Every structure is written in structure tokens, then in C-alpha cells.
Amino acid sequence: MNQPRENRYYEEVHVGDDVPPLHKHLSLPRMMAYGAATWDFIRIHYDTPYALSMGLSAPVVDGQMLGAYLAQLIQDWAGPKAFLCKLSFQNRRMVFAGDSIICQGTVKSTFETQGRHLVECNLWVENHKGEKVVEFATALVNLPSRKDKNS
Numbered sequence: 001m002n003q004p005r006e007n008r009y010y011e012e013v014h015v016g017d018d019v020p021p022l023h024k025h026l027s028l029p030r031m032m033a034y035g036a037a038t039w040d041f042i043r044i045h046y047d048t049p050y051a052l053s054m055g056l057s058a059p060v061v062d063g064q065m066l067g068a069y070l071a072q073l074i075q076d077w078a079g080p081k082a083f084l085c086k087l088s089f090q091n092r093r094m095v096f097a098g099d100s101i102i103c104q105g106t107v108k109s110t111f112e113t114q115g116r117h118l119v120e121c122n123l124w125v126e127n128h129k130g131e132k133v134v135e136f137a138t139a140l141v142n143l144p145s146r147k148d149k150n151s
Contacts, residue, residue: 007079010117019105028097058096089137100128
């Protein structure tokens with residue numbers, strides 16, 4: 001489990017930096033808890049016999065759950081004073097109950113605009129087989145700056 005940093009400052013971040021990976025095991029109870037929390041009761045996400053009857057090997061992870069893990073990846077790395085401005089991603093393969101995933105990222109660019117200190121990261125998710133299940137993902141995060149008096 002990633003341990004959130006106290007704070008990450010804009011001046012500490014450089015293009016090419018790695019975001020420490022986030023490892024998750026996608027158990028059926030975890031998937032059901034996510035579905036309950038988001039009021040998403042689509043049977044394919046929690047009902048094993050139903051998923052099997054649809055020709056799948058197990059219930060399918062809700063794609064938005066992978067987005068939530070990408071948000072966690074960035075927030076854990078960026079720290080509590082950061083603000084995730086934008087997150088986009090494309091699911092490329094199905095992820096099933098029982099799979100394990102690794103969320104990863106690198107810093108693509110850093111820039112300042114309108115008093116904000118922004119970092120853009122490229123992100124992706126791989127399953128336990130090493131296949132990219134999410135790619136073409138990006139996050140834009142506003143970090144505090146050591147130059148700011150309120151940071």
C-alpha cells in the first residue's frame with residue numbers, strides 16, 4: 001500500500017520522474033463494495049453465475065473503479081495539498097475479479113500558468129500478466145509551490 005506523502009512541492013518534480021506504483025488485488029468483495037458505494041448494481045460486476053452465463057470467466061471490474069485507483073495513485077504521490085484538476089483514461093482490456101493490477105505513471109511536463117503550478121503525468125495500468133488494461137491516461141495536478149506563502 002502506498003503511504004501518502006506529507007506534501008510534494010512543484011519545485012521537487014521533474015519531467016521523467018516516476019510516480020511510485022500502486023498495487024491492488026481486485027477481490028469480488030472489494031468490487032461489490034465499490035459497486036455499493038457508487039450505486040452501480042450492474043450484475044456483470046458482482047454476480048459470478050450471471051457473468052459466466054454471459055461467456056465471461058468471472059465478474060468484470062467496473063472501468064470507473066480503475067479510474068478511482070488512478071486518482072488514488074496521483075493523490076498518494078502528490079500529497080494532501082495537491083489538487084487533481086483532470087484525469088482521463090481509456091480502458092483497453094477487461095479486468096476480472098481475482099486479478100491484480102499495478103497503476104503506474106511518469107511526469108510528462110511541468111508548467112506554471114495563472115498562478116498555478118501544474119504537473120501533467122502519463123499513466124497506465126497493467127494486469128498481473130503484464131498486459132496494459134488502461135493506457136493513454138493522463139492526469140493534471142496542481143501542486144503547492146515553496147514560493148507560495150500559504151503552502
